[in-house]
Amino acid sequence: MIGRRALLVIILLVLISPLFGVVLADMVGYHEPLDVAAEKLGLKEASIEWTPFSDYSIPGLPSTIGYIIAGLIGVGILLGIGYLLVKVVAEKK
Amino acid sequence: MHIPDGFLDPVTIAITYMAFIAYLVVALTRIKVSREKIALVPVLAAGIFAAQMLNWPIPGGTSLHFVGGALAGILLGPFLGFLTLFLVLFIQCLVFHDGGITALGANVLNMAVIDVLVGYGIYKLVTSTLGDNRKSRLIGAFLGGWIGITLAGIACGLEIGFSPSFPYGVLITVPVMGIWHLILGVVEGVITALVVDYLYPRLPQLLLMQQSLSEGSQE
Numbered sequence: 001m002i003g004r005r006a007l008l009v010i011i012l013l014v015l016i017s018p019l020f021g022v023v024l025a026d027m028v029g030y031h032e033p034l035d036v037a038a039e040k041l042g043l044k045e046a047s048i049e050w051t052p053f054s055d056y057s058i059p060g061l062p063s064t065i066g067y068i069i070a071g072l073i074g075v076g077i078l079l080g081i082g083y084l085l086v087k088v089v090a091e092k093k
Numbered sequence: 094m095h096i097p098d099g100f101l102d103p104v105t106i107a108i109t110y111m112a113f114i115a116y117l118v119v120a121l122t123r124i125k126v127s128r129e130k131i132a133l134v135p136v137l138a139a140g141i142f143a144a145q146m147l148n149w150p151i152p153g154g155t156s157l158h159f160v161g162g163a164l165a166g167i168l169l170g171p172f173l174g175f176l177t178l179f180l181v182l183f184i185q186c187l188v189f190h191d192g193g194i195t196a197l198g199a200n201v202l203n204m205a206v207i208d209v210l211v212g213y214g215i216y217k218l219v220t221s222t223l224g225d226n227r228k229s230r231l232i233g234a235f236l237g238g239w240i241g242i243t244l245a246g247i248a249c250g251l252e253i254g255f256s257p258s259f260p261y262g263v264l265i266t267v268p269v270m271g272i273w274h275l276i277l278g279v280v281e282g283v284i285t286a287l288v289v290d291y292l293y294p295r296l297p298q299l300l301l302m303q304q305s306l307s308e309g310s311q312e
Contacts, residue, residue, distance in 0.1 A: 006136050013143035020147045020158075027150070054190040056146065070189060071146050075139045077184055082135020085176075089124075089131050 014071035018064040021056065094160065094242075094249055094274075095185070096200055098193030105256040110198035116206050117179065120172040133296075134173060137165055138180045145181070149280075157277040162204045163212020163241035164285045167234055168292065171213050178205035199252045208245040212237035212285070230293060231286045238285025239278045246274025 052059050053073065058066035101109070124131075141161035148158045161181075165174035182201050185191040192200045212234075219233030250270030254263030 003136070006140065010136075010140050010143045013140070013147065017143065017146035020149055025148055025150045049190070050194075051188055051190050053188055056189050056191070067146070071143060074142050074146075074184055074188060077188065078138045078142055078180055079135045081180060081184075082138055085134060086132050 010075055011072075014068055014075060017071055018067040022063045022067050094200070094203060094246060095182075095192035096196035096249060096253060098195050100193070100253050100256060100259050101196055101199060102256045102258045105252055106195050106198060108198075109196075109202050109252060113198045113201040113206065116175065116202075120175050123172050124176070130169065131173065133169060134177050134180070137168065138177045141165065141177065142181045142184065145185075157280060159281060159284050160204055160208055160242055160245070161285075162208025162245065163216075163234075163238040163281070164288055166209035166211075166213030166241070167216045167237055167285070167289055171210050174209040174213060175205050178209055199249070203245040203248045203252075207248050208241040211244050212241035215240055216289075227290070227293075231290055234289035235282040235286040237282075239282030242278040242281045243271065243274045246278070247271040 053070050056067050056070040056074075057063060058069045061069065141159075141164070144159045144161060146158075162174070162178050165177045168174065169177060179201055182192060182197065182205060186194060186197050186200070215237040216230075216233040219236060220229045223229035223232065247267055247270060250267035251263055253259045254261065254266035259266070
């Protein structure tokens with residue numbers, strides 16, 4: 001299983017991530033460069049929206065808190081899938 | 094570097110998807126590793142995902158964030174490293190719409206194949222040329238991270254440049270993506286070197302380089 005220290009580091013990264021992904025980004029008016037290019041060129045991003053968590057936001061939550069929760073969801077899913085994979089490989093052997 | 098939907102034309106989408114699926118199949122058949130090593134995939138995937146959320150905005154509307162492909166390649170090799178980045182990109186795309194679904198093939202190709210392979214290759218080259226010591230590991234990981242992300246950026250420029258859906262051609266997209274990633278990639282190199290340097294003495298069992306090199310010479 002994941003080491004406690006590794007988990008702590010990951011959670012810490014997620015906790016401070018809104019500072020960079022939301023606060024600083026708003027301060028300098030950041031948008032994903034390729035998204036800006038798309039907007040300028042009139043390219044449309046997919047009209048189909050398949051996820052409620054688009055761009056690391058959680059509906060109804062302020063963007064900073066949403067960013068953290070989205071981060072935790074992502075980390076949780078990856079650890080879940082990852083360990084499933086580990087289990088499958090281990091059982092195969 | 095995550096290409097959104099709408100940038101790529103059907104031909105580019107088809108080619109990049111085919112390339113990434115081919116690599117995925119090869120990776121799945123080639124993965125022969127110890128349980129200890131595969132146990133690192135989830136941790137590294139979660140760590141890279143979290144690290145990618147730390148955007149460093151740069152006034153003027155751009156930003157950089159750590160990609161981590163070279164790091165995964167150095168730590169886990171070209172196949173497990175690929176699998177790690179693939180998981181990250183897949184979840185980013187499906188759950189957070191970060192990177193388009195039509196561009197998933199291209200994004201996987203750039204960050205999970207090119208960045209991983211280049212990082213792995215350069216690290217291996219440097220550590221086998223200079224000898225396996227701390228200095229060569231630092232240099233190898235730095236160059237791997239730096240050149241890996243630069244080439245991934247150039248590949249991204251090629252894909253959107255060749256795609257008729259995107260109005261600028263490769264003569265513009267490749268230099269723009271290449272130069273930006275060449276400059277910002279220094280940071281990727283530094284982080285890659287620091288993480289490898291930190292993990293090396295702590296997680297000897299995953300240090301593929303030493304392991305696979307010595308295994309290779311025994312065979």
